[in-house]
Amino acid sequence: MGEESDNREEDLHHGPMMQGEQDPGSNGYGTPPSLWRSLAEPVDGFDLDPCSGAEGTPIAPTTYTEEEDGLRQAWHGDVFVNPPWSSDGSASAKEQWLKKSRAEANRDAVDSIVVLLPSDTSAGWFHEHVLAADILCFYGPGRLSFVGGDQNPSFGILIPVFGDDAEAYRDVLDSHGTVIKGREVYQPTVQTGLVASTDQEDDDV
Numbered sequence: 001m002g003e004e005s006d007n008r009e010e011d012l013h014h015g016p017m018m019q020g021e022q023d024p025g026s027n028g029y030g031t032p033p034s035l036w037r038s039l040a041e042p043v044d045g046f047d048l049d050p051c052s053g054a055e056g057t058p059i060a061p062t063t064y065t066e067e068e069d070g071l072r073q074a075w076h077g078d079v080f081v082n083p084p085w086s087s088d089g090s091a092s093a094k095e096q097w098l099k100k101s102r103a104e105a106n107r108d109a110v111d112s113i114v115v116l117l118p119s120d121t122s123a124g125w126f127h128e129h130v131l132a133a134d135i136l137c138f139y140g141p142g143r144l145s146f147v148g149g150d151q152n153p154s155f156g157i158l159i160p161v162f163g164d165d166a167e168a169y170r171d172v173l174d175s176h177g178t179v180i181k182g183r184e185v186y187q188p189t190v191q192t193g194l195v196a197s198t199d200q201e202d203d204d205v
């Protein structure tokens, strides 16, 4: 975590500076280069940034801008996704990009998808999609200042990773926060209920 703070001056000089307070509904904040470069190390560089435009240095050799619409393209390789965070009124952008990430992660052409999102356990997309990640990092302690954003953001960051190669990021994610293995969410089942009622019957005997 200290790495991002230590490199903040470098980070600020990589991207176009945008004015305004950083908020979790904004679309245009660039990822600090120190963070995406570090995340790219286990896969020797990302292959695709499907939501690009705000960064000063290209994050991957293939990029899609809003005009090209990364949501409508086929993805490939190791993918880095810092999506637009706003809602267009009909659907949350975060939800759209998470759905797309999960769908693309199932395609053979895709190895891994690293996503950056504000931490919000009150959101439906957190429960439906983030907790379905193969590996999940709760960034911190501390907060991440994006390029062009406020230097004191009021929210934390989550980094879910989807895809067959997600485990490759385990150590680098551990250097940025707390990592949990995904898909180990407790699911009450019919059996659980039966066992509980059987236990109760045994107690009654």
Ligand SMILES: C[S@@+](CC[C@H](N)C(=O)[O-])C[C@H]1O[C@@H](n2cnc3c(N)ncnc32)[C@H](O)[C@@H]1O
Pocket (backbone or CB within 6 Å): 027, 028, 029, 030, 031, 032, 049, 050, 051, 052, 053, 054, 055, 059, 064, 065, 066, 067, 068, 069, 070, 071, 081, 082, 083, 084, 085
């Ligand atoms: C939060 S910024 C991230 C920029 C860069 N990938 C980074 O991590 O620094 C999100 C970017 O997605 C772009 N964008 C918005 N809608 C898009 C779409 N449908 N397809 C591709 N890019 C889009 C925005 O213009 C913005 O530059």
